[in-house]
Amino acid sequence: MNRIYADNAATTKMSRHATEVMLDVMENTYANPSSLHTPGQLAAVKLAESRQKIASILNCEPREIIFTSGGSEADNQAILSAAVIGEKKKKKHIISTKFEHHAVLHTLKKLEKQGFEVTYLDVHSNGIVRVEELEAAIRPDTILVTVMYANNEIGTIQPIRAIGEVCRKHEVLFHTDAVQAAGHLPLDVQADNIDMLSLSAHKFHGPKGVGALYARKGIAISTLIEGGAQERNRRAGTENLPAIVAMAAALEDAVANMEENNKYVSSLRDKLINGLSSIPHSTLTGDRENRLPGCASFCFEGIEGEALLLLLDQKGVCGSSGSACTSGSLDPSHVLLSIGLPHEVAHGSLRLTLCPENTPEEMDVIIQAVTDVVAYLRSISPVWNDLQKGKKEYVIQ
Amino acid sequence: MLYSDKVMDHFLNPRNLGTIEDADGVGEVGNAKCGDIMKIYLKIDNDIITDVKFNTFGCGSAIASSSMATEMIKGKSVSEALSLTNKAVTEALDGLPPQKIHCSVLAEEAVQAAIADYRTRNGLPVDDIPSCNGCCSGCSHEHDHHHHIDDEE
Numbered sequence: 257m258n259r260i261y262a263d264n265a266a267t268t269k270m271s272r273h274a275t276e277v278m279l280d281v282m283e284n285t286y287a288n289p290s291s292l293h294t295p296g297q298l299a300a301v302k303l304a305e306s307r308q309k310i311a312s313i314l315n316c317e318p319r320e321i322i323f324t325s326g327g328s329e330a331d332n333q334a335i336l337s338a339a340v341i342g343e344k345k346k347k348k349h350i351i352s353t354k355f356e357h358h359a360v361l362h363t364l365k366k367l368e369k370q371g372f373e374v375t376y377l378d379v380h381s382n383g384i385v386r387v388e389e390l391e392a393a394i395r396p397d398t399i400l401v402t403v404m405y406a407n408n409e410i411g412t413i414q415p416i417r418a419i420g421e422v423c424r425k426h427e428v429l430f431h432t433d434a435v436q437a438a439g440h441l442p443l444d445v446q447a448d449n450i451d452m453l454s455l456s457a458h459k460f461h462g463p464k465g466v467g468a469l470y471a472r473k474g475i476a477i478s479t480l481i482e483g484g485a486q487e488r489n490r491r492a493g494t495e496n497l498p499a500i501v502a503m504a505a506a507l508e509d510a511v512a513n514m515e516e517n518n519k520y521v522s523s524l525r526d527k528l529i530n531g532l533s534s535i536p537h538s539t540l541t542g543d544r545e546n547r548l549p550g551c552a553s554f555c556f557e558g559i560e561g562e563a564l565l566l567l568l569d570q571k572g573v574c575g576s577s578g579s580a581c582t583s584g585s586l587d588p589s590h591v592l593l594s595i596g597l598p599h600e601v602a603h604g605s606l607r608l609t610l611c612p613e614n615t616p617e618e619m620d621v622i623i624q625a626v627t628d629v630v631a632y633l634r635s636i637s638p639v640w641n642d643l644q645k646g647k648k649e650y651v652i653q
Numbered sequence: 654m655l656y657s658d659k660v661m662d663h664f665l666n667p668r669n670l671g672t673i674e675d676a677d678g679v680g681e682v683g684n685a686k687c688g689d690i691m692k693i694y695l696k697i698d699n700d701i702i703t704d705v706k707f708n709t710f711g712c713g714s715a716i717a718s719s720s721m722a723t724e725m726i727k728g729k730s731v732s733e734a735l736s737l738t739n740k741a742v743t744e745a746l747d748g749l750p751p752q753k754i755h756c757s758v759l760a761e762e763a764v765q766a767a768i769a770d771y772r773t774r775n776g777l778p779v780d781d782i783p784s785c786n787g788c789c790s791g792c793s794h795e796h797d798h799h800h801h802i803d804d805e806e
Binding site: 560636638 | 664665667670672681685686687688689690691692708709710711712713714715716753
């Protein structure tokens with residue numbers, strides 16, 4: 257069966273270039289960058305080069321980059337570091353949004369148990385935080401603002417530059433989870449006044465299990481893992497050099513081709529959005545304009561997302577859903593609820609996320625497959641039957 | 654894989670799919686808010702379930718559980734159908750993942766609700782049928798079940 261992979265927000269296929277450099281480091285630069293011998297020092301050079309590449313893409317200094325095991329670790333470290341700073345300054349208020357990734361939300365929940373107060377900003381029906389509401393939420397005891405760069409489920413891009421300005425004006429630390437943005441949107445931590453930023457390699461065709469935290473110099477970063485003096489005493493453990501080198505290569509490629517890729521991928525996305533919008537009683541979730549180039553996210557009334565995914569998989573289409581049945585809990589995704597969708601509609605969600613390897617022909621196949629599967633599931637759905645017979649009101653017109 | 658071959662077979666090729674216009678009993682359980690609704694239609698002749706159809710809004714295991722439950726009660730007497738348990742449905746499907754057991758509970762309850770409707774229409778007693786209708790809120794049986802799911806995560 258010809259499979260169409262449209263789940264690139266979950267993870268991406270490694271690029272050939274990233275795979276090649278990773279293999280090369282595994283075979284030829286396997287020494288420990290902390291070793292004094294020549295192979296060790298050559299490994300240290302590769303590590304420094306990778307750090308330099310990533311720093312120049314983010315517009316920061318190499319020493320401001322900490323390599324981590326991925327986006328979740330970077331999010332945890334950024335937020336917990338800010339909390340330690342806040343504790344010392346007697347500032348125990350944090351501002352975030354309702355639809356952050358769980359790596360952020362669960363870290364904040366942990367801090368709430370330790371006496372921190374967290375304001376979760378509304379993201380409204382378009383899935384975008386309002387800067388004036390953010391500014392109004394800042395208090396004298398606010399230590400940190402943490403707002404994701406772009407949302408992982410509905411792809412909406414947040415007003416990061418404006419948020420950075422407000423945070424700088426009020427002297428509040430600003431962290432952004434840029435896991436979905438890195439490699440897809442131009443990042444500039446100076447222009448955007450970002451103090452800390454998390455990224456993850458496997459979202460831009462790099463390897464899994466590696467990421468980075470940018471932390472502006474002068475911010476005291478707390479360690480999550482104790483041990484050796486790697487990463488300037490901020491992250492112990494022998495560096496995952498093959499993955500780090502591959503991450504740097506993948507990010508460089510993504511940035512070099514960003515304009516071209518985004519133009520192409522967003523044309524595929526728009527084709528998909530236009531095609532799926534003609535399914536009756538369906539809605540695009542999240543803002544139409546301010547969204548990631550590869551993200552098409554929908555809700556279809558009267559059906560449930562897991563059944564939709566399983567039937568699409570039978571047709572070779574790989575997507576994802578925020579329905580309760582795919583999350584292992586009884587509630588649908590907090591992201592879909594945060595934009596005001598009722599539970600029964602949020603259960604019928606579908607996220608399709610594209611990359612430059614996808615083709616216009618694949619979009620035609622996806623549109624047909626989704627149209628057919630939605631129609632079938634509606635034909636066996638008592639909810640749809642009630643809607644059709646006028647026993648219930650449609651939520652999505 | 655998440656599901657057994659049996660579950661996938663009943664999900665992809667559901668038995669007894671559809672509705673019965675002149676049904677003798679109809680039962681609907683579940684709640685759209687929770688993402689599962691099952692509706693079962695029965696034709697009953699001389700205390701025997703001569704035909705059964707279902708419609709389901711829900712995940713793969715919800716559809717498979719309804720399909721299996723209808724297959725298990727077709728041609729059976731009403732009292733035999735009433736004794737169908739969620740455990741029997743789960744076993745017939747070669748098992749369900751722990752977080753999906755509630756789908757088999759819904760299937761059991763949908764059968765009971767349809768039989769209760771049949772008996773009510775015919776002025777027959779329904780006191781041997783559990784009153785829980787499988788809703789998400791306001792019912793302690795399901796409530797306990799939800800906590801169980803949370804514990805497993």
